[in-house]
Amino acid sequence: MHDIRAIRENPAAFEAALERRGLSGISSQVLTLDESRRAKIRAAETATAAQNAASKEAGAAKGRGDDAEFNRLRALVADAKSEVAAMTAEADALDRDLRNLLLTIPNLPLDAVPDGADEADNVEIRRWGTPRAFDFQPREHFDIAGVKPGMDFETAAKLSGSRFVVLKGAVIRVHRALAQFMLDTHIEEHGLQETWTPVLVKEEAMYGTNQLPKFAEDSYQTTNGWWLIPTSEVTLTNSVAGDILDEATLPIRMTAHTQCFRSEAGSAGKDTTGMLRQHQFEKVEMVTICTPDTALAEHDRMTTCAQAILEKLEIPYRTIVLCTGDMGFGAQKTHDLEAWLPGQQKYREISSVSTCGQFQARRMNARFKAPGGKPEFVATLNGSGLAVGRCLIAVLENGQQADGSVDLPKVLHPYLGGKTRISATGALE
Numbered sequence: 001m002h003d004i005r006a007i008r009e010n011p012a013a014f015e016a017a018l019e020r021r022g023l024s025g026i027s028s029q030v031l032t033l034d035e036s037r038r039a040k041i042r043a044a045e046t047a048t049a050a051q052n053a054a055s056k057e058a059g060a061a062k063g064r065g066d067d068a069e070f071n072r073l074r075a076l077v078a079d080a081k082s083e084v085a086a087m088t089a090e091a092d093a094l095d096r097d098l099r100n101l102l103l104t105i106p107n108l109p110l111d112a113v114p115d116g117a118d119e120a121d122n123v124e125i126r127r128w129g130t131p132r133a134f135d136f137q138p139r140e141h142f143d144i145a146g147v148k149p150g151m152d153f154e155t156a157a158k159l160s161g162s163r164f165v166v167l168k169g170a171v172i173r174v175h176r177a178l179a180q181f182m183l184d185t186h187i188e189e190h191g192l193q194e195t196w197t198p199v200l201v202k203e204e205a206m207y208g209t210n211q212l213p214k215f216a217e218d219s220y221q222t223t224n225g226w227w228l229i230p231t232s233e234v235t236l237t238n239s240v241a242g243d244i245l246d247e248a249t250l251p252i253r254m255t256a257h258t259q260c261f262r263s264e265a266g267s268a269g270k271d272t273t274g275m276l277r278q279h280q281f282e283k284v285e286m287v288t289i290c291t292p293d294t295a296l297a298e299h300d301r302m303t304t305c306a307q308a309i310l311e312k313l314e315i316p317y318r319t320i321v322l323c324t325g326d327m328g329f330g331a332q333k334t335h336d337l338e339a340w341l342p343g344q345q346k347y348r349e350i351s352s353v354s355t356c357g358q359f360q361a362r363r364m365n366a367r368f369k370a371p372g373g374k375p376e377f378v379a380t381l382n383g384s385g386l387a388v389g390r391c392l393i394a395v396l397e398n399g400q401q402a403d404g405s406v407d408l409p410k411v412l413h414p415y416l417g418g419k420t421r422i423s424a425t426g427a428l429e
Contacts, residue, residue: 001102001362004034017108020115020324026105033101037094044087051080103207104214106329107359113333116323122336123323128307129316131340136402140343141393142274145404147171149426151275162272163264163279170428174395174408175282177415179257179388182284182309186385190305192255192286197235199259200226205238208364209382210330220261228261233382236287241364244375250368251290251298255385257282275389276348282388288381291368292358295379296333299355302383303335306351309386313409315394316340318347332357337386339394350390353383396422 007014011027018026054076114123142151150171156164167175186192206212206227211219211234220228229235236254245252260283271277286305288298303319310317322334331354338347361367361377369375399407404424413420419428 001099001359002105002108003362004030004098004102007031008034014108018105020109020113021106021327022117022325023106030098030101030105033094033098037091037098040087040091040094044084044091047080047084047087051084054080100213103210103212103363107332107356109324109327109331110333112321113327114321114323115325117325118323119326121323122320122326124318124320125335126307126319127316128311128318129314129340131316132342132398134342138342138397138400140274140341141396143343144396144400144406145424146400146406146422146426147396150422153275160279163277165275165278170422170426171392171396173416173428174412174422175388175392177412178391178395179282179284180415181312181412182385182388182391183255183257185309185312186255186284186286186305189308190253192253192305195236195239195254195256197229197232197239197256197258199229199235199261201229201234201238203227205234205241208238208241209234209360210363214329218263220263229258230262231260231283231382231384232256232258232285233287236285237289237360237380237382238364240289240366240378243366245289245366245368245378247291247368247370247373250378251288251294254287255284256287257284257388274393276393278389284385284388286353286381286383286385289366289378290381292376292379295355295357295381298379298381299333299335299353302381302385303337303353306337306353306383306385309391310337310339310350310394312411313391313395315391315398315409317350328352328354330354330356330359332359335383339390341394341397342400343397348390350394351384351386353381355379355381 007027007030011031015027018024114121116122141147150167150169152166152168156166183194187194200222203212203225206219211230219230236256260281262279264277264279286302288302290298307317307319317337317339320336320338322336327334334352334354336349337351339350341348357379358377360380366378367375368378395409396406399409401407406422408416408421416428421429423429
């Protein structure tokens with residue numbers, strides 16, 4: 001959320017930053033509502049002062065036995081009290097309206113973020129690995145012979161409908177191995193603290209990490225008001241909501257492996273085949289809580305952590321900086337990692353790493369305090385490290401062989417009891 005004082009002080013800069021995201025006229029809406037709210041507050045304060053003065057005079061009149069004046073002033077006090085109550089209620093309503101408006105305004109992009117309208121304007125900043133040259137036509141993950149026995153969309157559809165999958169046999173073992181490998185790498189090599197969190201959260205947690213109110217249709221809500229998390233960014237980041245942290249405890253670097261749930265409301269007809277875009281999936285998430293002045297360095301660090309997973313798995317990828325038109329609602333700057341998928345002959349997103357500055361911290365009221373200093377809002381960052389299902393797709397497609405078997409990355413062998421491949425019949429061997 002944005003600081004209303006900063007908008008008042010420099011509305012032109014605020015407007016210019018939002019125009020880079022394709023929005024216009026926002027600052028005037030905010031300031032008009034803010035001025036109405038402040039005017040109503042001033043009027044209520046003036047009326048309250050008049051009420052207090054009349055009440056004091058009424059007491060004096062009663063003390064000197066002037067009943068007529070006392071009754072007149074008492075009636076005046078009663079009228080003023082009703083007026084103050086009405087003005088205060090109007091000011092409170094305007095305050096809610098202002099907060100609700102601020103909650104719908106996206107974060108401001110950093111100056112270094114490239115301008116652009118959509119993904120075509122994103123900028124590649126790194127490329128690692130060379131896509132393998134196949135001597136046969138590579139298949140998409142769901143068409144690989146050895147994968148088919150362990151990837152059951154028909155049963156999933158019978159159980160739950162479209163965009164679900166039942167994994168079994170060798171495929172689910174590789175999926176589980178990937179998640180464990182990611183966690184171990186982040187914990188042992190990258191210094192992240194493993195955390196296990198609920199997948200059901202209160203509404204305020206979804207507001208804190210900007211899933212609400214704008215993206216309500218993209219998430220699932222239970223009948224008793226809980227929300228299913230679309231990512232453990234929600235729980236990890238909100239773990240410091242309402243806190244004032246000691247600066248010496250920062251940065252806090254966390255990782256969690258959880259189930260995630262998304263309605264995919266905005267992706268009708270997109271990636272409907274296979275398990276690239278599912279309603280239920282698993283992700284190893286990374287979240288950092290730090291001081292604002294270290295956020296950009298932490299962003300680069302977190303990106304490197306995600307890249308390391310792909311490099312250890314020997315999956316070619318590229319890293320891009322998202323342009324202003326393609327960047328997420330809460331981000332100041334985002335790096336996307338895109339893995340090479342031979343079956344599609346293209347790079348597809350497998351991780352998104354964002355720095356949010358103090359945007360989420362204001363929504364959560366998460367602050368830190370240096371010795372002798374005043375509380376300040378922390379900075380928050382989040383990133384996939386990685387999406388397990390999408391990583392499984394990349395491993396299967398890049399390791400596929402002409403006979404339908406799949407050679408698995410060496411780093412996964414210890415997690416699979418020394419097994420190195422999925423046979424053409426779907427056995428782990």
